[in-house]
């Protein structure tokens with residue numbers, strides 16, 4: 383595929399997933415972003431991965447979310463994405479928002495895990511090398527590390543921005559009181575927190591209590607990960623575990639034992655509500671996350687262009703009646 387095959391920019395942005403300002407920043411994010419946690423590593427179908435990146439970009443998905451440890455083996459999603467960037471997207475870099483993260487275990491020894499300055503700065507250098515980039519748009523602390531002073535972790539993030547290696551910084555999966563501290567320190571450092579990334583879907587709603595209201599109050603954006611509960615909030619597990627699904631893969635993060643009869647019964651009832659709305663269950667699950675403008679974007683995963691196409695159409699209807707909200711709430 384050559385860059386000459388791209389959809390003209392006017393179509394890409396006119397008939398697209400739409401954009402929203404991230405918190406109180408000036409940065410607009412697409413309402414649907416693409417995550418490269420699964421399906422873009424060394425063990426995955428490289429042709430389909432390439433097609434998904436093209437399809438996403440052609441439909442206005444400007445944001446691609448990565449981390450140092452994405453792909454099997456770790457780092458392979460960044461490496462594959464870097465090759466695609468260099469070969470086919472280098473002239474489109476300014477139309478793209480690329481994020482990466484460090485925080486979970488990446489390499490052996492005391493410097494390949496956690497929130498130390500040593501780990502985060504070395505890891506970003508490695509990520510830039512793998513992705514063949516000069517800078518990332520967003521760098522995240524991937525988790526709160528109770529073993530490292532939060533000032534050290536935030537200081538490392540701030541210095542990345544000051545060194546021009548990241549344009550913005552964010553945090554992921556921080557306990558609320560630690561998120562509050564992080565926001566304060568980053569603001570004092572002159573590098574305000576752009577965004578908080580946490581899990582949010584029909585089955586996992588904890589962030590509604592504190593994380594989301596705090597982000598809103600502090601002008602920090604919010605982006606939801608695993609909006610489809612890793613594929614459980616689709617119709618794929620209604621009749622067993624398909625061979626080529628995440629739950630079937632030995633290297634996938636979703637375990638077969640999570641697909642219990644009780645979960646399948648809830649999925650089946652949700653599927654009926656989606657049908658009544660004229661949506662697939664995947665579309666309804668994404669629309670449900672996007673019903674509030676407090677969620678700036680959802681990061682979907684996909685293993686095929688067909689899935690991505692289905693997901694993008696979620697944006698057509700993000701309104702829910704109070705009756706639908708109640709029925710979905712009962713099944714969450």
Ligand SMILES: NC(=O)c1ccc[n+]([C@@H]2O[C@H](COP(=O)([O-])OP(=O)(O)OC[C@H]3O[C@@H](n4cnc5c(N)ncnc54)[C@H](OP(=O)(O)O)[C@@H]3O)[C@@H](O)[C@H]2O)c1
Nearest residue numbers: 417418419607608609610611612613616627628664683685
């Ligand atoms: N910050 C963090 O700690 C963190 C943690 C997790 C994820 N994330 C980010 O969030 C992104 C998304 O997470 P996720 O992959 O768990 O997201 P997800 O959107 O909840 O699940 C994606 C999976 O759902 C299935 N799927 C997607 N669309 C479908 C459709 N239309 N019909 C049927 N099945 C469909 C596919 O599974 P099959 O492979 O079975 O086809 C796909 O791999 C990640 O890539 C990553 O960028 C961040």
